[in-house]
Amino acid sequence: MTSPVSVLGISNAIVDVLAHVDDEILTEIGAPKGSMTLIDQEQAEKIYALMGPATEMSGGSVANTIANLANLGGKSAYIGCVADDQLGRIFVHDMQALGVDVVLAPMNDTAPTARSYILISPGGERTMNTYLGACMELNPTHVSARAVAGAGLVLLEGYIWDNPQGPAAAGEVMRLAKENGVEVGLTLSDSYCVDRHRDAFAEAIEGPVQMVFANEKEIMSLLGTETFDGALSRIRELEPLFVLTRSEKGSVIVNNKTDVIQAAVPVEKVVDVTGAGDAYIAGFLYGWTTGSSLAESAQLGSERAAMVIQQVGPRLEKTN
């Protein structure tokens, strides 16, 4: 039976501020190229002042997945904290315009809506500096029991563990999901995030999480292995399904019972790799929640990832 809502995403609700920069700026602000660094308001103002003219668009990892899932026709819902300001209204509009059920209203009396200052290097690599703002408010009271119970699967992102009450909110999601027989998926966000929360993620994976999304660096960091093959060996002892993306090497879906190897979909020209993982997860979950096999779901994921890296920005153009 298909649930009324196939996937409920819970994540940091962020508006991206994108600009092309010279690599000197990265040195000046001390950000490793390709990293995601959390910054405070003062640093946000400093970095913004160093950036050239920018473009603003809604972003956030699992938020991008939910948007891309809705774009495919999946009925999805979303929990994330934005302030009742112009950027918050932009974020909510961009979700609702795709038919996503946005569970939380924009909040008053909080820090402003979160922004990620995304510095695009001449080679196309992206360095993200994220001011969490209103996202920091996320707490267990925001986790609607009705929304969790009404979903087929809830998708958590590792980044929410960075918020003061994020671990408690994630705990509440997992508790409610278990109580209502709802599947739990977790995406590991980035390898620095895994470094920050390795024990908490390991615990969630030994507990209620049934589906883990990660790239090679993230899974190796989580399992403390030197090689991807080493990580695969460890995974074969574990219960959850691991959906592992490997850029141009495709993806692998594996646990102690299953083994699916999926090739990447070839692309003519890579324009912008941001959001490839998020788009893969959207395609995969669209397949999985509509009754496709793992292999078919992986194929859908690869197709969406291929589409998103041939455009600028992490959300696919509206197609329906």
Next chain:
Amino acid sequence: MTSPVSVLGISNAIVDVLAHVDDEILTEIGAPKGSMTLIDQEQAEKIYALMGPATEMSGGSVANTIANLANLGGKSAYIGCVADDQLGRIFVHDMQALGVDVVLAPMNDTAPTARSYILISPGGERTMNTYLGACMELNPTHVSARAVAGAGLVLLEGYIWDNPQGPAAAGEVMRLAKENGVEVGLTLSDSYCVDRHRDAFAEAIEGPVQMVFANEKEIMSLLGTETFDGALSRIRELEPLFVLTRSEKGSVIVNNKTDVIQAAVPVEKVVDVTGAGDAYIAGFLYGWTTGSSLAESAQLGSERAAMVIQQVGPRLEKTN
């Protein structure tokens, strides 16, 4: 002698909200395809609710010209009204990041910063719905005598006549420019705008305006002629220099003494025609204010127009 500031632009300061739409939406909101319609806050909310996920970036016609001029290395300044809100700060950042001297600080106690909801049809044509917001505040007290006197040329856009005290502000600009021996340029904005303010524009052109920028439709509307050749005949009786852009037919620069015909620069693929005229003016004025001939300036204008129509959005990527 080169002035410290080559061009001071005075215009509506607008943030663009861009989304791809089906043409049914245009029918639903009653906007002729390709037009610019002024809307109030209620209509703005209605249109935004009908739009898909959007991208936000700074826009505004003469504001785009000033940004593109600064991008070329021209020292420029800008007067336009934004509110002290997130979109206003984005607008000011995007100007300052290019080195533009932004004369007015964001304002408190006004309507929010102006937005233009830009609906992109499947064929690439753009229909603009502009909520003027804080722009409506523009009045003669915003016209800094020091800024006008310090410029080589002031560039006005026709759209500012749409604001309640816009004509008075434009009058103050022209008075101060005359008093200080500063050249005055006027861009006619769009043919609907010419319809709204034909007499005022004609008066300005018979008076202090020395340089008029227009496309074919605008100049024919202004001079009430059926054909472009008819407009050219009328222009030969007039004093100001007319810089007329004709899309793929190039441009013509003409008055009672001068005649320059410039071919368009060929492009491989037109991606988005928005801002072609604004970019042309930027290239032209960069040439003109740095001592190039009219023909060289026209060539620079054609090159910038060709560049901008091969990218998305009206402002060229930062190149310096």
